[in-house]
Amino acid sequence: MTEVGRNVTKIDAFKLARGEPVFTDDVHPVGMLWAKVLGSPHAHARIVSVDATRALALPGVVDVAWHAQVKAIPHTRAGQSHPEPSPWDTVIMPEKARFIGDRVAVVVAEDLATAEKALGLIDVQYEVLPALTDMDEAHRRTDVLIHEVPDPRGIAEGGRSNVAARIDKQVGDVDAALKTCDHVVERTYWLPRVQASHIEPHVAISWLDEDGRLVVRTSTQVPFHLRRILARILEMKEADIRVIKPRVGGGFGDKQEMVMEDLVALMTLRTRRPVRLEFTRTEELICARVRHPQRIVMTTGVMNDGTIIANRMQVTADTGAYGSHALTVQGNTGQKVLPMYPCANIHFQVTCLYTNNPISGAFRGYGAPQGCFALECHIDEVAKVIGMDRLELRRKNHIRLGDTDPLSAKLGEGKEGLVRVIRSTGLEKAIELGCEAIGWGRKRPPSAPHLKRGLGMALAMQGSGIAGVDWGAATVKLNEDGSVNLAVGATDIGQGSDTVLAQICAQELGIRYEDVRVLSSDTDLTPFDVGAYASSTTYVSGGAVLKAARLVREQLAAMAAERWKCAVEEVRFGAGLVNAGPDRTMTVAELASHALYHVKVQPMATASHMSNESPPPFAAQFADVEVDPQTGEVFLRRFASAVDLGTPIHPDLAEGQIEGAVAQAIGYALFEEVIVDAGGRVRNPNFLDYKIASALDMPEMITILVPTQEPSGPFGAKAAGEVPIDGPAPAIVNAICDAVGVRAYRIPVTPERVWRQIKEAGE
């Protein structure tokens, strides 16, 4: 192995470091209009009338659109594979606003300042309706319905209740099993609303090309899903829409959704001119997507020796105004988490409610960070109740090689899934290496006498793509000088997938990574891919690249065998050479030239790949904290992650995934929360009041890759993107509990919350 496993230069790194014009907003088409959206000031209100006369009279304003002028075709903006498991509860411009910031009108003008000014000149009459911002109230009440019309495919309960999704799946019989257990431990955990906070906001620019086709250049994770959704709601042919994804300034799931592309497309079609829309940070924190807030009740039945007999997880979640990802995020909360401790009796229940709060959606981890927080805190609680060491309890019960996962078979992605068998795991090794790195069992003394020190740990697992659903395709084309053009639908959003896919291609063809050029995510020019989500790109799209490269290699081998009059099986590839024995050698370039000018065939192949498996990557994560009991302040000193993501294709980029995920999860644990008041208004929509981790907030970071060989993955690879975001919050909270003896059941663990708990415990 030479190209795979090597820390090659990330394919786009230099142009990014030079600040070259590579992002959506960096190039403006001639004659571009600037769009702004008028958001609802009410959490729940019927839009009675819209009068844009004064706005349209403002010099520079070109067009204003609102619900009365736009055909209402129900859809979901979730950006998922067809058939989408999210309810079709959305239209481009709603006639009823369902959260503060919901779309009321969209303006386009010759410049941004004019567009902004025009918003204040649109006269809107609202009929204000009672707002439901508490999920339990939303559950109880059927007199106020946030969605009054049933969604056409019957996924949500629109028209009957405010329930957006329900799940109730059971393996074995938990109630019966609990009666046989030595101990039953029940606790409730609360998870906050947090935001992905990619530094590049949502931004999209659309225009009509010289043939009148719609072009949308956008910061998206799902170019092909986007094209499909746009075609349906704009009533166009897919071939008349081209979606181009340039470099993307971070996505983290928040750019899986069609947050704004329909608006720029609509206004381009209305005005026949290029249109640009970009969210401000305030709009991001109000109108983009947030991680679902949840309340999770964990009930665990356990024997005195630590054997877990039964596990029940009951999730109540707030999907906000629309149900994008309502079913599947919550499904993941159990599916990606409960299998960590296999037992005969598992019960998983979800009730996900519509409210008049900001829209919840996809965010890295996709439900698993919530579930992992509850389960991994709960394991510490169970250990305390039965008087067992918390590491020993985990080691006794965690999933092992060859284990099956009956829950995932029952759940799938909104339908019955496939049986999962663990065919690679480095979890035991990860636990061992993580313990060693953090000094488990050898707690360091506090750095000052007034501080208390504690260690905590958590285990996590995720998936590698959605089994039986996610797929991608790749085209490999060999040029006469031996260089390769690789076209993939897979979507590089900064994680480095273009680089990793080029490495996989080079490895299989026995050429250098530097000889591969990647074209990704342009719906006109590349084959299909579901996009960058569900930790799928290396594992699923990488599998497509591997297949396509293998097909080209077979074409080349046949040509070489023909030329050398030898058997195809004798032809070998490597180090840029093709040979069949010592005296029959040529370079790949010579063979390519032979193909193009002698055989007159283009060595080229397109291959598609889907996996019926979703092998979980595993993580063992450890926190070393100090707490000041006088102030409640938490100092995270060191954080160690030992992660089995299969064979890393690019170890530095894999580490980067872990380090970035840990930074986001530290915010989840300690300080991030989008605060929404009882009226549905976001109280902290800016980076001063919604704080994300800076360089000074980071602990000493220890990141350990634990390589395994996943038989179903390209060159043994599994996924890296999501699993490391799951464990930090529970590990940190478990460490705080170890330090000061009180447990936070709610994150973020702000100094005030810690201080109050310590005070209450002392009283």
Added chain:
Amino acid sequence: MKIDVRLNGRDTAWEAPAGATLLAVLRDGGPNPARMISVKRGCETGDCGACTVLLDGQPVNSCVVAAGRAHGHEVTTLEGLAADPLMISLQKALVDHAGVQCGYCSPGMLISLYHLLRECRAAGVRPDDHAIREALSGNLCRCTGYVKPVAAAAAVAAALEAVQAAAPGKGTVAS
């Protein structure tokens, strides 16, 4: 309003609406021909640092600086440092340490690190890990967890120290 500014070493005249921010003029251009697109828009409240530029050699968040403030002053963006050896070495180190993920915050980070290392070089000191983190604390990055960007800056700082130590007549540099 008319603003005379020395932009990246060239005398430049901007036309800008009253109240325009330095970011808006640099990035969006408006009636001005040059778009300095390395200057990124991230928050417009001075909190994320994606729009960091040098104003008379000092790093500022251009989203909270009035464009008029630049009248008669010198503004330097990443474009203006394209041939600067220190900036080139910082860019290379950031790339080599895999410190670029999505790259949206990279230009702002590089401006902050450039300022730090130039000041440290002038003072003859080598910044430690904490000094690097302080210099980066105004540049929010959601991808990297800062581990690799900090390592990249430390590597450049170490190389600078080695060069200075080897330079005749400079003496040893305290760390």
